[in-house]
Amino acid sequence: MKFLRNIFDNAHAKLNKSEKTKKLFPLVDSVDTLMFTPNHTTNGGAHIRDGIDLKRTMMFVILALIPCLLFGMYNVGLQHDLANSTIEWSSFDQFLYGLMKVLPFVVVSYGAGLGVEFIFAIKNGHAVQEGYLVSGMLIPLIMPIDTPLWMVAVSVVFAVVIGKEVFGGTGMNILNIALTARAFLFFAHPTSMSGNNVWISGFKEMKETGNLVDGVSGATPLGDLASFAQDQPAYSSLGGFIQDGHSFVEAMWGLYPGSIGESSVFPIMLGAIFLLLTGIASWRVMASFFAGGLVMALILNQFAGENAYMQLPAIHQLMYGGFLFGMVFMITDPVTAAQTTKGKFFYGFLAGFLGILIRVVNPAYPEGVMLAILIANVFAPLIDHMVISTNIKRRLKRVKIA
């Protein structure tokens, strides 16, 4: 470790020599603080401090995302294999294919995002903050696999600059960065972000060359469900949909087309358990988000009538789309969530409730969860304001009683 330490110390010494190179300090410092917890000691106030820091917190979220990432890689390969009539792969080959497809997303996401962060760090003369570490991993996982990489880069830059840096950087943003990136693409390039052609790797190509296996529509389960409200539904009834590989258990495993990391419940639950055990994510937000979605889905069940989509059992409904991924990794982002303990319950519930409502009632937006979380982000400060107002009133009342 001495050897590494010397490299950094030398680099700092060299940078400090001239005013010009001093500006590059954040570059070296960021790598340095990544490799070594700095030698800063407490100065004023408490003389000892908790071992936790933002780097560890962020890194734990990334660790929680690893199962989703690995599953996503496998599923990308699997879906490609299933759709392509010319190939017959082993599971390992499927994974390798997925790896080759997904890795560029991760590289582009981190490259573009951290690039922007570095520019702002140098411009403002502060250290690079850790906020983007998690966003950078989330963004690939919520993209359809056939999204062009340049679009990913553009959306990342948009999200980091407009979503975060204009508000003052890490900890100051109002909207969830990863979802800002996705929403930007969703509205700027809808054809690359929705419909039936983007969820399987190389889908359009296979369609053109005729290699596509017959009957593969490329639709996500939510796409199929949404088609019940349209003129030509993919299935004649809900029963048909469920029997065709969409049972509850199959929904748990999630081996169907979808955004890269969000289709399977299993790895998401692994991440959820890890985040809850380590106390990184708020169980209050998660639980209330789930409750909100469940309540809305149950309400819709009551008014289903002839609408097959609304007949889908409530719990089954929640397994699809980004609902659970949003519950574990998106809504729990502490910066954009409500900050008060009570507020967290309202906040989570609101997001879950709206998520299912938007998804089912407006089939043009099967990804209602994304929009619902962004709406809840906007409402979070209002929720906090109301909670705090009641606290202020309660303590003012104390005077009158006494």
Place this chain on the structure above:
Amino acid sequence: MSKSIKIRKGLDIRIKGEAEKSSIEAPLSSTYAIKPTDFHGLIPKLLKKVGDHVKAGTPIFQDKYRDHIKYVSPVSGKIQEVKRGAKRKILEVIIEADKEISYEAGVPVDIASLDREAAKEALLAKGLWPFIKMRPIDVVANYTDTPKSIFISGFDSSPLAPDYDYLLYTRDKEFQAGVDILKKLTEGNVNLQLRVKGGADASFTQVKKVVTNKVSGPHPAGNVGPQIHQIDPINKGEVVWTVNAQDVAIIGRCLLTGRYDASKLVALTGSEATNRKYYRVIIGANASDVLNGNSNTDNVRYISGNVLTGAQIEADGYIGFYDSQLTVVPEGNEHKFFLTKGWLEPGFKKLSNNSAYPSKIFGPKKFDVDTNLNGEERAFVVTGEYEKVFPFDIYPVHLIKSVMINDIDSMEKLGIYEVAPEDFALCEFVCTSKINSQEIVREGLDVIHKECM
């Protein structure tokens, strides 16, 4: 009426280095100091010059704006030096002590016969007033106020805290006398808080004229802040006074004997200290008398007070006016490789209140800690962690943010009148973003003091 309160939120920080319960008479120091910086917000006006001879109890300086409040010399001797800092601010007045202490002449005070004004006069005249602090603002009390109640905590729950039962052992008469005069100052109660569990010293259990409340729960259960909040909360415009238990005994002793005899026990604690015991010293003593050979000297930090709220001093610095503890901990000024000792280590031995470290469950009974910040300062990101250790019906993060933007109206609404910097010490300890919240709260209180009181 006595109450029983339960503190649910908080954290007992278990670190190595408790003091053993036996006491040593520390030798008389060669120098003593009275430090204006111990009394926040004080602007001192010197009454003596360098070279002047003083006795124990002779006023050395007074509050420039509240000139009845005199700060007296703890020992007799010659004023050796007036140490000044930036803008000629007085940091320390150092007194070279005589071999034998001679006291200002005084007669025992008959407390029972005093009325409120006379009681105040007696405390002010004897230089005992600075022991009394007030909430809000957490500064030396105003003698023109009449507090709605007075709070004395009968135990200290902070890390490695001295045992108050030991400090007060056989001091029951002095403690009673101190309580007697405090009782004269308020129309309400003198509240004494003791732990629910475990017996307390007779000084506490036998004392009269107090309302004894029982407190249970983790630190900060022993701080007066949460105790006041639950028993007799402060609203805007109200004032509560607080006195340390050992200082009550000092007040009592000085009134009973008529002379300024400010000796007290100071616990030597911390993992780097050896021979950790209680030392009997006089207020303002030089730390080197206690540390003398009893501590590692290589790369350590000396703290007057506890690790959460104390002040850093030099090895030959002076023990703070209100402190009854001296802590020595290792400095953490080294780079720590991220996988072995740094931010991504497994963490079975790292002190943390966060479940991201397995030490929360599997850790040792007592932790080794150093003064490393364990990270860098960031904006607020993680939420809910302050609330876990802050036993007030107040939103701590929002209060801090209101101070940051200097919004007096919000500060008042969010409860700045009820808190003191020390109440935020645990918040500061657990903060992922390493924000110096005690400092921020202090700034807020200063603004309130200036603008609203």
